[in-house]
Amino acid sequence: MSEPIRPSRSSRHGRLARFTAAFVVLLGLAAYVAVHYVTGSKGAPRCSVGSGENTYEFSPEQASNAATISAVGTTRRMPERAVTIALATALQESALRNIEHGDRDSLGLFQQRPSQGWGTPRQILDPVYSSGKFYEGLAKVPGYSRLPLTVAAQKVQRSGFPQAYAKHEPDAALLAAALTGRSAASLRCTTSAVPEGRPGDPAKVRAELARDFGGKAAPKATAGGDAGSAGRSGANASGASLVLSVPVLATTGTDTQRGWELAHWAVARADELRIVEVAYADKVWRASDVSGAWTKAADDGDGTVRIRLAQ
Structure with a gap:
C-alpha cells in the first residue's frame, strides 16, 4: 500500500496565512460593529411606528410618500379610515415608492395607468396628484368607510389581485394613526x-x-x-x-x-x-x-x- 500523500511545508504555511488573514478580518469587523454599537453611530436612515411586535419599519423615502398621501387625504377632509385604505393600497401597489414602471403602463405610488384615464405619466408620477386621484375615486364608493379594506380599495383600483390589500391593513393603520396626528409623538425617524x-x-x-x-x-x-x-x-x-x-x-x-x-x-x-x-x-x-x-x-x-x- 502506498503511503498517504502528506501536504508540503509550503502548502501548510499557505493555509495558515489564509486562516490568519481571515481571522484578522473577522476581528476587524467585530471591532467595527462594537464601536458603532457603543457610540450609537447610525446606519442607514430608518423610520418606524408602533411598538413591540406591533411595529412597522420603513425607509425615509417611504415615509415621505406616506406623509404626502396622508396630508392630501386630510386636506380633502377625508377620515382616517380613508387614509388607511390609501396607504394600504400604496403599500401593495408600489411599497410606498414612486416607481416609474409596472404592469403594462402602470406608474407611481398607486400604479395608475395613463391608458385607463388616470392622467398623463407626468401627472401620475406626482405623489400629490396620484393621491388626489385615488381619494377622488374612493369618495365615489358608497359607504367605503364601512366596507372591508380590500373591497374598498378594489372598487377604486380594479386590481387583478384584490385580496392582496388586506395583508397591509395593520401597517397602514399604524401609519395613518401617526400621520393624521391622532397618535402623538409616534413617528420615529433617523436621517442623514x-x-x-x-x-x-x-x-x-x-x-x-x-x-x-x-x-x-x-x-x-x-x-x-x-x-x-x-x-x-x-x-x-x-x-x-x-x-x-x-x-x-x-x-x-x-x-x-x-x-x-x-x-x-x-x-x-x-x-x-x-x-x-x-x-x-x-x-x-x-x-x-x-x-x-x-x-x-x-x-x-x-x-x-x-x-x-x-x-
Missing part, C-alpha cells in the same frame, strides 16, 4: 441630515407644505432662535430664515391632532428636506438623536410647529 454639511432650503419646505396641505399651511419665518435649542441663529449666510413656524389650523379633528399631523409630516420628510429639528407642544425631535425618538422639551405655548433646517 446631520452632520449639517448641506443647508436646507426654506423656500422648498414652504412649497412642499403648501402642495401637500394647501396654502394655509405655509409657514412663517422666525426671526431668531430655533425649534428647540437656544443660542443659534435663525438665518443662513444669505439671510434666509432656517427656522419656520407652521400655523396649526385644524381641518379635521382638534388643533392638537393637526399639530401632530404637521409635526410628523416634517419628521417623515426630514431626510429629503434637510430638517434637523421639529418641535411641537412639549416634545422635540432632533436629527442628531440616534434613537429617532421624540423627547421632552419646554412648551413655548404659541401653538405652532417649529421646524429648523440644516445650516
Whole structure:
C-alpha cells in the first residue's frame, strides 16, 4: 500500500496565512460593529411606528410618500379610515415608492395607468396628484368607510389581485394613526441630515407644505432662535430664515391632532428636506438623536410647529 500523500511545508504555511488573514478580518469587523454599537453611530436612515411586535419599519423615502398621501387625504377632509385604505393600497401597489414602471403602463405610488384615464405619466408620477386621484375615486364608493379594506380599495383600483390589500391593513393603520396626528409623538425617524454639511432650503419646505396641505399651511419665518435649542441663529449666510413656524389650523379633528399631523409630516420628510429639528407642544425631535425618538422639551405655548433646517 502506498503511503498517504502528506501536504508540503509550503502548502501548510499557505493555509495558515489564509486562516490568519481571515481571522484578522473577522476581528476587524467585530471591532467595527462594537464601536458603532457603543457610540450609537447610525446606519442607514430608518423610520418606524408602533411598538413591540406591533411595529412597522420603513425607509425615509417611504415615509415621505406616506406623509404626502396622508396630508392630501386630510386636506380633502377625508377620515382616517380613508387614509388607511390609501396607504394600504400604496403599500401593495408600489411599497410606498414612486416607481416609474409596472404592469403594462402602470406608474407611481398607486400604479395608475395613463391608458385607463388616470392622467398623463407626468401627472401620475406626482405623489400629490396620484393621491388626489385615488381619494377622488374612493369618495365615489358608497359607504367605503364601512366596507372591508380590500373591497374598498378594489372598487377604486380594479386590481387583478384584490385580496392582496388586506395583508397591509395593520401597517397602514399604524401609519395613518401617526400621520393624521391622532397618535402623538409616534413617528420615529433617523436621517442623514446631520452632520449639517448641506443647508436646507426654506423656500422648498414652504412649497412642499403648501402642495401637500394647501396654502394655509405655509409657514412663517422666525426671526431668531430655533425649534428647540437656544443660542443659534435663525438665518443662513444669505439671510434666509432656517427656522419656520407652521400655523396649526385644524381641518379635521382638534388643533392638537393637526399639530401632530404637521409635526410628523416634517419628521417623515426630514431626510429629503434637510430638517434637523421639529418641535411641537412639549416634545422635540432632533436629527442628531440616534434613537429617532421624540423627547421632552419646554412648551413655548404659541401653538405652532417649529421646524429648523440644516445650516
